[in-house]
Amino acid sequence: MSTSGGREDVLRQVSQFWSMLDDLSENEPAAYRKFIEEQMRRGNEFNAPPELHSCLRTQILKPKPGSLYINICSWKRVPAPRDASSPLPLCGGKLEACDAEDQGRYAVLDVALNPAVLQKSEEEGADMGNIYTLALRFARQQHGMLLSQEYSIVSCSPKGSPDDLRRRLGFQKPPSASERLEIASQTPASLLRHISSPPPETREEDSAGRIIGKPAAHVKMGLIQVISSTFQGPQEPEYLLEVKTDAAGAPCSLELTVELPKVRFMSECQLRVSKEDVLLQVEDVYRLLLEFPKAVNEDTASAVFNKRKRRLTLTVDVLL
Known part of the structure; x- marks a missing residue:
């Protein structure tokens, strides 16, 4: 099948879907509203915020010496790998550098994985070491840091509050109950405009990265790929x-x-x-x-x- 043919098929399916919503909205408004409310309800799980799972601490050797805290987060928005041989999806947030009198220079980075991945790693024990090593590799590759090979597990980073995690990972608060009710009451045309025109704060530049890589025990250089649609950073050359x-x-x-x-x-x-x-x-x-x-x-x-x-x-x- 050609690319143009595939695109036409997708556009035809989208057109049919919106025609169906138009008919449902005009002929069965109660059913239309119930359908939209059900879709919003299913989206609640996807819109759940990231949660802190564990935190590791290591030393930055270059370019500026100091401590690096990496918050390992559980987030349902990050997909799970399709199978054991598939790459491991990992979402990385913004690096935040700080300089405190009592702690000296340090930086905080958040990485998030699917909850099922972390649960399985905990059950298998040794695999958490692979998760930590992958997080360190992400920090080196994304931010150009030379890190110590040693790390320790700590209770929490200096900036490990839920609000800090959500801000750095680019989490947007889901619609409130009243906002969901308002969305459910919209016509298909206005709903489409609502979906295609995000609020101003979601259009701001987002430097959060998206990384896909296999667990550290299987990772080779060149197999880590940044896949963020919002982060247009430098490319890795051949x-x-x-x-x-x-x-x-x-x-x-x-x-x-x-x-x-x-x-x-x-x-x-x-x-x-x-x-x-x-x-x-x-x-x-x-x-x-x-x-x-x-x-x-x-x-x-x-x-x-x-x-x-x-x-x-x-x-x-x-x-x-």
Whole structure:
């Protein structure tokens, strides 16, 4: 089936649905109102706010040292994976940085998963470690932080109140009972306008991310995908990371090749290399954070940008 044919089928089904609502509204207003109220009732569960499940604490090593608190939240709005082999959906909120006299510099990040995922992880015990590791990976990839490999579980973050969680995760309060009654009384045409025109506060820029990845034990770099429809952040470019060996077959260097078709000059790129990873950023266009398979000597890093091919090549020696 062609794309245009599929689109026409969808539009035809939508037209038929609204025609049905029009007929129901005119000929059976009580049934129409009952139908709308039932849909609103079913939406209550979807509109339930996120709830704090647990909190982990680790240390930010770069770019600005301090503590990082990650609130693990349970939220029915986040879908559950289709099966055990499917990617694990995870929703990430806005990173909030703070500087308190009694606690020093710290940041708070919220990540939410489907309640069934957290319940199953608790029952299986060890899987919660995979959840925590995935949350740490999300923080590194989304916000360019170099984190300590160690973490601890704490009772709550400094900003772990329900209101704080909802604000950072972009939760919108569902309609009140009176508002639901008003919506149920609308005609199909006015209801369609109501659905397609969200209130001003929901149209504001939302930097919350959406991430899909497999549990940490199965995750490889390049398999994490940001899928938010409201967060239009930098894209992860295509890349190839190779381990070069010497005549004896021992690893001697790493070569990273990154395709940057939207970049014209090397000066547009911001590159940071450490012993453990590399961060490449092109403001509002590309962002790539990779963990090296082996520790490297960052002082030997060398980058060349091919203007014709729009390709960046980074080479760095492996630590012996």
